[in-house]
Amino acid sequence: MRLPLMRREIPTFIALVVGIICIIQFFIPHWPFGRMVDTFADWFTIMQAVAIWLGALNLLKISFQKVTRKKGHDRWYGAVVILSFMLMAITGLLLSGGRRFQMPGTRFDWLYINMFAPLASTMFALLVFFVASASYRAFRARSWEAGLLLVAAFLVMLGRAPVGDSMTGFMPPGYQLSDVASWIMNYPQLAGQRAIMIGIALGVASASLRLILGLERSYLGGQ
Amino acid sequence: MWMDHPGWVVFGTWVAALLTLGIISFLYRDNPVYKFCEALFVGLSAGYWFVSYFWQTLLPRQWDPLADAFGVLFSGRAVPWGEFVLLIPATLGIMMLLRLIPGAGWLSRWPLAFVVGFTAGLRLITFLQSNAIAQLHNSVQPVLAYDGSGGFLLWNSFNLLLVTVGTFAGLFYFFFSKEHKGAFGRVARLGTWFLMVTFGAAFGYTVMGRMSLLIGRIDFLLVNWLHVAQ
Amino acid sequence: MTATNDTATRTVWERLLTIDRRIVFVFVGIALVVPFFLGVSQKMPVSREVRMMADAMERVPDGALVLISTDYDPPTTPELQPMSVVCMKYALKRKWRVVICGLYPMGAVQGNIAWDIAVRDEQFRDRRPVYGTDYVNLGFQSGNEAVIQKMGSDIHSTFTRDYRGTPIGEIPIMRGVTNLGNLDFMVNVSSGYPGTREWVQFGVDRFGLKMVAGNTAVQTTEMTPYVGKQLLGMAGGMRGAAELEQALGFPGKAGKYMVCQSVAHVIVIAFIVIGNIAYFATGRRRRGD
Numbered sequence: 001m002r003l004p005l006m007r008r009e010i011p012t013f014i015a016l017v018v019g020i021i022c023i024i025q026f027f028i029p030h031w032p033f034g035r036m037v038d039t040f041a042d043w044f045t046i047m048q049a050v051a052i053w054l055g056a057l058n059l060l061k062i063s064f065q066k067v068t069r070k071k072g073h074d075r076w077y078g079a080v081v082i083l084s085f086m087l088m089a090i091t092g093l094l095l096s097g098g099r100r101f102q103m104p105g106t107r108f109d110w111l112y113i114n115m116f117a118p119l120a121s122t123m124f125a126l127l128v129f130f131v132a133s134a135s136y137r138a139f140r141a142r143s144w145e146a147g148l149l150l151v152a153a154f155l156v157m158l159g160r161a162p163v164g165d166s167m168t169g170f171m172p173p174g175y176q177l178s179d180v181a182s183w184i185m186n187y188p189q190l191a192g193q194r195a196i197m198i199g200i201a202l203g204v205a206s207a208s209l210r211l212i213l214g215l216e217r218s219y220l221g222g223q
Numbered sequence: 224m225w226m227d228h229p230g231w232v233v234f235g236t237w238v239a240a241l242l243t244l245g246i247i248s249f250l251y252r253d254n255p256v257y258k259f260c261e262a263l264f265v266g267l268s269a270g271y272w273f274v275s276y277f278w279q280t281l282l283p284r285q286w287d288p289l290a291d292a293f294g295v296l297f298s299g300r301a302v303p304w305g306e307f308v309l310l311i312p313a314t315l316g317i318m319m320l321l322r323l324i325p326g327a328g329w330l331s332r333w334p335l336a337f338v339v340g341f342t343a344g345l346r347l348i349t350f351l352q353s354n355a356i357a358q359l360h361n362s363v364q365p366v367l368a369y370d371g372s373g374g375f376l377l378w379n380s381f382n383l384l385l386v387t388v389g390t391f392a393g394l395f396y397f398f399f400s401k402e403h404k405g406a407f408g409r410v411a412r413l414g415t416w417f418l419m420v421t422f423g424a425a426f427g428y429t430v431m432g433r434m435s436l437l438i439g440r441i442d443f444l445l446v447n448w449l450h451v452a453q
Numbered sequence: 454m455t456a457t458n459d460t461a462t463r464t465v466w467e468r469l470l471t472i473d474r475r476i477v478f479v480f481v482g483i484a485l486v487v488p489f490f491l492g493v494s495q496k497m498p499v500s501r502e503v504r505m506m507a508d509a510m511e512r513v514p515d516g517a518l519v520l521i522s523t524d525y526d527p528p529t530t531p532e533l534q535p536m537s538v539v540c541m542k543y544a545l546k547r548k549w550r551v552v553i554c555g556l557y558p559m560g561a562v563q564g565n566i567a568w569d570i571a572v573r574d575e576q577f578r579d580r581r582p583v584y585g586t587d588y589v590n591l592g593f594q595s596g597n598e599a600v601i602q603k604m605g606s607d608i609h610s611t612f613t614r615d616y617r618g619t620p621i622g623e624i625p626i627m628r629g630v631t632n633l634g635n636l637d638f639m640v641n642v643s644s645g646y647p648g649t650r651e652w653v654q655f656g657v658d659r660f661g662l663k664m665v666a667g668n669t670a671v672q673t674t675e676m677t678p679y680v681g682k683q684l685l686g687m688a689g690g691m692r693g694a695a696e697l698e699q700a701l702g703f704p705g706k707a708g709k710y711m712v713c714q715s716v717a718h719v720i721v722i723a724f725i726v727i728g729n730i731a732y733f734a735t736g737r738r739r740r741g742d
Contacts, residue, residue, distance in 0.1 A: 011332040015340035022344025034606065041603040042284065043312040044341050045596035047334055049280040050316035052595070056269040057323060073255065080262035088270025092278070099278055099618025102562055104569070105227040108274065112562065114235035115242060116271055117527035118443070119264040122246040124528035125440045128433035129250055132481045133474040135430070136724040140732050145419045152423025154722055160431055160692045162495035163715035182500050184424055185677060187382045191389025192421030194358050194678045195414065198390070199397040201354035208343035219339055220332050250478050275558040280595045283613040345598060349654040357658065358678055425674045428690060432532065432670030434717040435691040437485055438710050439531025445489050452489040
């Protein structure tokens with residue numbers, strides 16, 4: 001069989017057929033379309049799990065390459081990645097009671113609670129320092145629009161923490177900083193957010209249509 | 224189960240605390256302890272996902288039904304032929320894994336095309352329905368508000384008008400196919416003001432969110448580990 | 454004399470603009486640590502969205518079948534875990550039959566942890582919710598929105614086994630529960646994708662679920678357009694969690710954390726103000742005003 005057919009036309013055809021069936025079932029949710037999309041959902045679920053496996057195996061491959069090819073400290077960090085992966089994988093697959101691997105008290109649960117969770121949480125918690133530092137260095141009221149952004153941010157930050165109400169405690173209820181923050185959230189912010197949401201929705205719809213019709217095939221990569 | 228033993232709990236708290244401090248050490252500067260913790264995090268995450276998807280998806284949704292069907296096939300009982308459809312995602316899954324093998328990687332385009340087609344098909348309608356039409360419907364509402372006895376509510380009416388005007392002005396700004404000049408440009412500029420307020424609020428909330436994450440870690444260190452605060 | 458002062462002032466502002474970022478880090482750290490030792494708590498008014506959420510939950514009858522989807526992982530637990538805990542405590546109070554699930558691999562684990570915390574509350578000392586009859590944890594299933602789409606027609610073939618590995622068909626609470634249409638109400642606690650947006654698009658708009666949501670602060674602004682017709686109420690960020698604790702009558706961790714939040718916000722605002730003053734002070738000189 002011709003290679004371009006296998007590499008480009010068949011994948012484009014698969015996307016077209018699957019996409020169109022998914023669209024039709026919104027209008028005709030009965031047999032056969034509803035059933036077909038349920039089956040596709042099952043396949044998609046499996047495919048996503050395989051994609052996660054692919055990612056994990058690819059990480060292992062790259063880490064092995066790092067260990068064998070690179071010199072210096074980097075190779076050791078590659079080794080740490082491989083060993084910690086093996087630790088979690090072997091513990092979860094073989095040493096934690098099979099399908100009950102997540103139950104409280106299993107070895108896998110111990111690794112999750114005491115190693116994975118603190119590492120993940122702290123990694124993301126670091127962001128606050130950089131947000132604060134970046135705000136200090138770059139958040140400037142250079143124009144009317146930037147000033148508007150700054151004022152809205154201040155009012156929301158003060159209004160959504162109890163300190164805002166402490167500062168405006170002398171004002172009658174309904175006119176305190178938390179009320180101002182709520183007003184911003186419920187009216188001007190809502191209007192802007194709704195415009196963004198509608199804009200994104202139209203963008204997603206047109207991008208989806210291009211993907212289904214095969215006008216956009218960059219996800220297939222090169223030849 | 225033996226990991227519930229108090230000794231393991233205390234040891235676990237110490238491990239968690241030291242790993243937390245290892246990551247925090249990055250604030251001073253990049254250092255080997257941080258890099259070790261980072262590599263550990265990457266490996267453990269990948270391992271976690273690997274195990275989790277195996278036990279909770281691949282085994283019950285792919286392997287179990289297929290194994291049962293093949294088991295029945297050789298037992299002489301009524302064969303659940305429908306389950307053999309799962310051979311299709313199994314094949315597509317193997318094609319996806321071939322991406323790791325140079326020369327056969329292009330075969331992963333078929334499962335990728337399936338994923339793209341399925342996601343695009345679902346999103347095309349749901350985004351239009353929930354995020355475009357429903358939001359437009361919410362924006363096209365009466366802007367004059369009255370109380371139960373028919374009295375005009377000026378402030379409420381102003382707020383309703385603000386939302387409607389703001390939404391449409393914001394949408395005008397997103398029209399890039401027409402130059403932002405004249406009356407159109409002025410409306411688009413008004414739209415940017417609403418967008419700026421939105422971004423400002425989003426910034427405020429982002430700061431709040433990020434602070435919360437750190438508060439959680441400090442709570443762990445001071446309360447669970449050091450027991451110096453309540 | 455004037456020239457000397459001017460030079461000194463300029464140096465101060467210019468120095469301020471180029472301070473080591475670690476100085477900012479130290480201030481942020483102190484701002485968050487000190488309130489832990491102050492032992493004060495602050496009451497706050499409950500916002501409209503959280504009041505709506507509490508009212509919507511109040512309208513759900515006792516003994517109703519409620520889905521609580523915990524779609525988040527460890528990094529966002531400080532904000533979201535208090536929401537899950539307070540919703541589960543409320544579920545115990547109202548004797549709801551609870552079905553927990555997660556669209557994040559760690560979501561179902563977090564749901565389990567939250568349930569254990571809720572059950573340990575003094576108020577429920579005499580209650581012994583039975584697993585499988587009063588509550589169940591369906592665990593995690595991959596597929597993002599495809600999971601919700603499938604749950605709309607058949608929950609049993611979506612989550613074939615629960616968190617403990619038991620086949621769903623053998624669990625009493627799940628007998629007669631075919632699809633999302635059999636659920637009376639839903640609480641979604643989410644930190645991103647897949648989460649509230651997908652539950653609204655598929656669960657609410659497609660399959661008619663009645664739903665409230667708890668979101669991270671970062672996600673809150675994006676979800677506000679749904680509040681009202683699509684979402685019956687929403688709690689956003691730690692403040693939302695603290696308000697929810699107050700509104701549902703179960704004071705908890707989020708309320709305690711709000712003092713830290715207050716101090717931290719003031720510090721960030723102070724830094725932005727100082728940064729702006731320094732910028733404009735030095736900028737004017739650069740322009741030769």
